Amino acid sequence: MQRGKNLFRSYFSFSKKELNAIFVLFILMGIVLIIPYLYPLFVKEEEYDFETFKIEAERFRASAAIKEQKQKKSNRNLGISSVKTVYFEFDPNKLSDEHWLKLGLSRKQIHVIRNYELKGGKFFKKEDLKKIYSISPEQYKMLESFIRINESNSPNDQKSFTTNYKSAGSKQRTIAPIIELNGADSIQLLGIRGIGPAFASRIIRFRNRLGGFYSKKQLLEVYGIDSLKYDQLKDLIDVNAGLISKIDLNRFTFEEIKKHPYLTYKQMNSIIQYRSQHGLFKSINDLSNIAILNEEIIRKIEPYIVLSP
Secondary structure (H helix, E strand, O other), X not given: OHHHHHHHHHHHOOOHHHHHHHHHHXXXXXXXXXXXXXXXXXXXXXXXXXXXXXXXXXXXXXXXXXXXXXXXXXHHHHOOOOOOOOOOOEOHHHOOHHHHHHOOOOHHHHHHHHHHHHOOOOOOXXXXXXXXXXXXXXXXXXXXXXXXXXXXOOHHHHHHHHHHHHHHHHHHHHOOOOEEOXXXXXXXXXXXXXXXXXXXXXXXXXXXXXXXXXXXXXXXXXXOOOHHHHXXXXXXXXXXXXXXXXXXXXXXXXXXXXXXXXXXHHHHHHHHHHHHHHOXXXXXXXXXXXXXXXXXXXXXXXXXXXXXX
């Protein structure tokens, strides 16, 4: 019996150091168990404002929708097709607008082809498609292997057409309608001899930034149009200054004027600051009081300025 007691003590008796270690261990275990309950008292959980998130999400969706609408409008203005390009064998003399679109052509390019056909034009061989100035060499290269011309078009037909087309072309140039720049869309601009898709696009972009043309000579400010090009165009165009979108000097905001090509950001800001400090403008000549605006700039922007009381 005594021996059993001694054996029990040998297993369950502890020295002072061991007891201290056990005590510390229990304390640590207690701390670990308590921490989950104490944590919320010292650390504040991050709160999420789901209403703000919803508002931001709606703004993002609205912004994306507006951007998409603007892109579609831009594509319509420039005649860009949104139809997925599909290549197939075709005879360019017998192709509908829908099928030209499927081949990757824009509506502007199709319009040029239709004008060519209205003047009696036909495609007698593959290379004739190169005559359509709006079709780039790269685009023609993609189409070339799919072109199948009906052999019924004879060389005599081609010769006859060439003679008639030159005559018709000469007559057309004599009676060509004058195109008004401020109201013309890209298709109408393409109808002006010497204006292709690139120039039409640049003219429209510059016109939108200006608010409209007040003089034919402003075309010289469009990238790529030099004096020689201008001389070719000036008798084929007209300008209706009444269609200009004007800026109210006493009401405009920086956002409304920031794209105007005749003013720098610093000049725009100076006009706004002057108006804030001195009140409403009574005359456009008041702009001469702003040091960084010289007489040349003032006269250039004058046709775009209106003064509200």
